Amino acid sequence: MARRGRRKGLVWAHFEEVLPRRNPNADSTAACKYCGKVTCGKPKRNMIPHLLQCSQAPLQVKQRWRQGLQNSTVATTITDNPLPGGERAAPTEMGSLSVTPTPAARASDAPPAEPESSPTQKERLELLKLKAKVAQYQARAMGAQLEAETLAARIKLQQDGVPNNEIE
Numbered sequence: 001m002a003r004r005g006r007r008k009g010l011v012w013a014h015f016e017e018v019l020p021r022r023n024p025n026a027d028s029t030a031a032c033k034y035c036g037k038v039t040c041g042k043p044k045r046n047m048i049p050h051l052l053q054c055s056q057a058p059l060q061v062k063q064r065w066r067q068g069l070q071n072s073t074v075a076t077t078i079t080d081n082p083l084p085g086g087e088r089a090a091p092t093e094m095g096s097l098s099v100t101p102t103p104a105a106r107a108s109d110a111p112p113a114e115p116e117s118s119p120t121q122k123e124r125l126e127l128l129k130l131k132a133k134v135a136q137y138q139a140r141a142m143g144a145q146l147e148a149e150t151l152a153a154r155i156k157l158q159q160d161g162v163p164n165n166e167i168e
Contacts, residue, residue: 011051012030012047014032014033014051014057014061015032015039015047016030016033017029017030018038027042032051032056034054034057034058035054035055035056035057037050048065051065052066063138067139154167
C-alpha cells in the first residue's frame with residue numbers, strides 16, 4: 001500500500017518515530033537516535049533545535065543543520081578573506097560561502113571584557129576563544145567543500161549533455 005501524505009523531512013534521519021500518528025492531523029512522537037530523548041515530531045519547532053543542542057549528536061550533524069538554518073533565514077555573502085576586526089566584505093551576486101551574522105551573532109563575536117580573574121579563568125577564556133576560531137575555520141571548510149561538490153555536480157551535468165539553462 002502506498003504511503004499517503006507528505007514525505008518526512010531530512011531531519012527524520014536523526015530521529016525514530018516512537019508513536020505513530022493517531023490520526024492524519026496529529027503529530028508523530030520522535031526519539032533522538034543519539035541521546036534517546038523523546039520529543040514531538042515537529043521538525044522546526046522541536047526536532048532541529050534539539051539536534052543542535054544534543055550533547056550526543058556528532059559535530060558535523062550539528063554544523064550541517066546550523067548552516068542550513070542560517071542559509072534559510074539570513075542573507076548570504078561571499079567573503080574570500082574575512083576582514084580583521086569582524087568586518088564583512090560587500091555582498092556579491094552569488095552568496096553561498098559564508099553567512100552574514102544576525103545582530104545577536106555580532107554581539108557574541110565582540111571580544112568579551114577582560115574580567116579581573118584568576119589565571120585559570122583566563123586560561124579557560126583563551127581556550128574558549130581558540131575553540132571558537134576552530135569552529136569558524138571548520139565552518140569555512142564545510143562551505144568550501146559544499147561549493148566544490150556543487151561545481152563538480154555542475155561539470156558532471158554539463159558533460160552528460162544537460163543544457164546550461166536546466167542547471168541551477
